[in-house]
Amino acid sequence: MLFQSHQPSGFAIIAILYPFFTITPLLIFLALFLVHFKKIRQKMFFHISMLFAATIINQACLMFMVVTSQEAAAKALFIAAQVLEVAGMLVMVIVLEAFEENKLFSPRVAGFTAIAAAIVGAMISGPDLVATPIDLPITSGYIIGFGRRDMAGFLMGIFPLLVVIWLVRSFITKRKLTRSQHQRHLLSWLYVGIFLAQVTGSLAPVLVDSMNPGGMLRELSANIGIGRVVGIVMIGVAFSRVAKTPWLLQLQRVHLLLVYATNGITLYSKRFREDITDTDVQLLAGAISAVASLFKESTKETSPIEAIQFKGKSVRVIDRGTFTCAIMVDFASQASDDAHERFVRDFETAFAAEIAGFAGEISKFEQADAVAAKYFA
Template sequence: MNEITITLPKSASFQAPTNPGSLLIPSILFTPIIIFFMYFLVKAIKERQKMYAFLTLMFATTGIANLLNVISSILPSPATGQVTFIAAQLLDLISMLALLLVFQLFDKDRLLNWQLVAFISLVTMISGTMLSDPNIIHSVEGGLHVYFFEHRTLGGVLLLVFSIASITWLVYNFIKMRREATSKKQKSIVKWLMIGIVFSQVLGAFAPVTFNLAPGWLEMDRIIGNITLFKSIGMLIVGITFYKVGNTPWLLQRQHVQLLLVYSRSGIPMFSRIFDKAMTDSDVQLLTGAMTAITAIFNESTKVARAIETILFKERELRIIERPAFLCVLLEEYSTHASETAHENFVRDFERNYGMEVASFSGNQNAFDGASEIVNRYFA
């Protein structure tokens, strides 16, 4: 078994912390993290949405990691403290992976791409070096035990690479998502998530560098408390942001919608909203006629009365919701839980608000001009 290297100063005896606030504040902030964990756990169970499942994992691992970091700083035994410290670092890595998966789901409704596979591989290698041959430097500052990994080792280099690469990937995706988001509310979500990431991940990721480079006259217990404080505040910002959109799940993912179309059973357009600037009103007319013809041919050939629900193209997906007097078509790059929810809610509100107009429809599309407000509510 490989031995763990611990560098102990001569005066490594435990003392009472000179700054009790460095432990008190993180302990207080631990409570809302647990509350968010319970909230997202309930949402994940009730709604079966992957986004909530990974948010639950992120808050669970972050909360436990913060607690273990505090415990490791007050344990009198360095051997026990370093084991607790390693466990906290492993949970921090899992938390970061969960965060990366959350934003992958926000952007696209699939879990893995080559970047995330690379991140998972890095985390696996880092975890292996932490467990098999950790080089941990230990000191006692201000009555608190301070642990961090020696940076001139393979594990330290991999950890630094992972931190820089993951933060760079997040920042890049934040910029892209904010630029491409069509909703002001969604742009606001992206902005606050970015602020939360700066607090919770950037400061936390480079905390070991802070310890290693800090001059001796700094109060290390204050630094420990501030870093844990910033990480907790960052996670609270992330939690509050997702909590605020809990009742508007269509904002939880970036939508890639080209067209929303409502047409009558006879194939006459009733209402449409074009999101793709390359599409024209003529394209809408052609699509309406094509959908009416395809549905009629399908029903006649298969003897099935219900309309087609989904048509998959190479780079597009067309979803259809059928109602007794009309059909609603959503053309998008690919279907997500967010777009499906928005589509269903639009159809529900459209049918409720314009039931009489639909029943007496004779070709006057102006009767549905107010439906733009419903579109703005769920799509714009």
């Protein structure tokens, strides 16, 4: 369907051409997260990189759509942009699921994946698209949208709506579980970004198009679409903070952080529960050491033990040779493992001399509270 060409207003021209200006910050975030992924090989940063890559290609499709003189090409670019938008939404769901609970697959992910697949199927099966020619100062092109009763457009409206409903419930639940003001600020910033990306960037333009296909409200749709990029950038800012302190996005509980020497003496412990006593700490240190020794003797295995799993609890162990660090958490995740490894690295750097010359004095290790607070506050 083709509507009569019209000359957009000055503000509408800016809105239509906004992808030309948003590519640069998106590329910066993509490079940043690829570097993080290369350094620590954490899947979260790979998924976030894919989110920004999909958004960049999405914006590129929108850029070429408004400057192409071929209606068929403009429609093809629009379909590609919508498919990438759906892929980006799905990646966000996977990131939030995988990073918090280390689950790459869950009923929610399966459900959203099924809807995404239905949208892609509707997209490639010939959707009813409305093409509005536009005359820009230096070129001409098209703004493409869905017809009023098009199934692909309907699904494109339903998908972000369902994501938003899930996000609102998720935000309320997670905010109740936050343990610090820093976590609450990060969570609010992240969810506002996702809300902008989904509601103003994905849902609202579809609703506008369905109410007024091909009309002047199409300019409003283009303006609203800017919110998607703003939201994606906010998500990038939030996860760049998480890259430095991964525990900020973890809402699971850490129960105990324990460092003990090769002779079994506890060098440092941080109790995150009031019911854990000094005796419990000593018993746990002895138990971990005994289990590791028993396992090595019975299996003739030389590599150190890395985890002891209980129902509802997990003890992760890092053996540095001169000392061992154990952490008890509700469940192991990429974030908890990363925070654990960073703590061990900083502890080893800060107390290398004290560990090498350890003669029984443990008070000097109390300064490790600052390191623990950095990663587990």
